[in-house]
Amino acid sequence: MSLDDLRKKIDETDAEIVRLLAERIRNAEAIGREKQKQGEHVENLGREEEVLANIRRLAEQANISVEGTESIFRRIVNISKSAEGITVAFQGELGAYSEEAAVDYFGPAIEVKPCESLDAVFDSVERDAAHFGVVPIENSLEGSISRVYDLLLESSVKVRGEIELRVTHCLIANPGAKLDLIKKIYSHPQALGQCRAFLKHLDCELVPTYDTAGSVKMIKEQGIMDGAAIAGVRAADIYGMTILAHEIEDNPNNFTRFFVLAKHDSPPTGKDKTSIVFAVSHKPGSLYNLLRELAASQVNLTKIESRPTRQRPWEYNFYLDFEGHREDTNSREALGKLEQNALFVKVLGSYPKAF
Numbered sequence: 001m002s003l004d005d006l007r008k009k010i011d012e013t014d015a016e017i018v019r020l021l022a023e024r025i026r027n028a029e030a031i032g033r034e035k036q037k038q039g040e041h042v043e044n045l046g047r048e049e050e051v052l053a054n055i056r057r058l059a060e061q062a063n064i065s066v067e068g069t070e071s072i073f074r075r076i077v078n079i080s081k082s083a084e085g086i087t088v089a090f091q092g093e094l095g096a097y098s099e100e101a102a103v104d105y106f107g108p109a110i111e112v113k114p115c116e117s118l119d120a121v122f123d124s125v126e127r128d129a130a131h132f133g134v135v136p137i138e139n140s141l142e143g144s145i146s147r148v149y150d151l152l153l154e155s156s157v158k159v160r161g162e163i164e165l166r167v168t169h170c171l172i173a174n175p176g177a178k179l180d181l182i183k184k185i186y187s188h189p190q191a192l193g194q195c196r197a198f199l200k201h202l203d204c205e206l207v208p209t210y211d212t213a214g215s216v217k218m219i220k221e222q223g224i225m226d227g228a229a230i231a232g233v234r235a236a237d238i239y240g241m242t243i244l245a246h247e248i249e250d251n252p253n254n255f256t257r258f259f260v261l262a263k264h265d266s267p268p269t270g271k272d273k274t275s276i277v278f279a280v281s282h283k284p285g286s287l288y289n290l291l292r293e294l295a296a297s298q299v300n301l302t303k304i305e306s307r308p309t310r311q312r313p314w315e316y317n318f319y320l321d322f323e324g325h326r327e328d329t330n331s332r333e334a335l336g337k338l339e340q341n342a343l344f345v346k347v348l349g350s351y352p353k354a355f
Helices: 003-038 045-061 066-083 097-107 118-126 148-156 189-193 212-221 233-239 285-295 331-341
Strands: 087-091 109-117 132-137 158-166 170-173 185-186 204-206 227-231 242-245 255-261 272-281 300-310 316-323 345-351
Touching: 003 066, 003 109, 003 148, 045 066, 045 097, 045 272, 066 212, 087 097, 097 109, 097 132, 097 158, 097 212, 097 255, 109 170, 118 132, 118 148, 132 148, 132 158, 148 272, 148 300, 148 316, 158 204, 170 233, 185 189, 189 227, 212 227, 212 233, 227 233, 233 242, 272 331, 285 331, 331 345
Parallel strands: 087 109, 087 132, 158 345, 185 204, 185 227
Antiparallel strands: 132 255, 158 255, 170 227, 170 242, 272 316, 272 345, 300 316
16 A cells, blocks of 8 residues: 555544544533533543543553553543533633633633632632632742642642643734833733843833733723733734734743642542642651651652641641552552641642643
């Protein structure tokens, strides 16, 4: 068979895959309508794990990569869930990086719920006003989002997934605006700080706002022609604005990690992380002794940081991520030792690793 013939067969196979994917999405839409009629929650973790287990089995039988096939079908499952009528809450306006992360994770068919604050995102999930929430947890340049950690401690919601998003800042203005006539630049303080090298060459007043995409929306609604906003490409597209400059961030290694929030965390996949918070006695060696127990259980820590307890000065809660699912044997052993020796332990959630 010639190379052209083989390529033609690839094209035919791709067309069949797309046809079947469309059929799956239509079936998912029908399932969503039926769930609404019966008052069922859109997410069914047991059914999802059953589907993925079957995919792993089929991939093994077909002698193709089990890991790669499962990764593809996890995205297909997320797209299908979107078709069922998923609502995802996030902080900010349409076009915010959090919305971009939500679309990247669930697919473009989701219904998004913009919220004014991070507290409101958690509240939306707790009250079933949204099926999921997406919140930033840390930035590779600026560090952790303290308020999210506090809310994870206080809230009953769980971490269901994680997303890593490359943050690319653009200078955005109304159509017809000229860069040399810009006098004010609006954006979230973090975005302004991440574009210092670019901004120092402009003779402009920097105006902090609560949201990157909200700044784009504001200059559009107010018809500001001598002002620009720093936000992502998606915000410019949504509001029909002009990008005066692309990739204006100082450091290209600018990534934000997001948590996906839900009423329940994820079932085991074999490639998981677990996030916990705990407190130890305020005496020498307490933290060391607990970390030693984790090491003895062969648990690999990927992150640890402290936050004030807000109850007594200079006492801290410790937030920790480790590889593995809370239901894994090693993880269960490690968590059991923590619970025996710590003042308290709260599992924030187990979820598939994004990276």
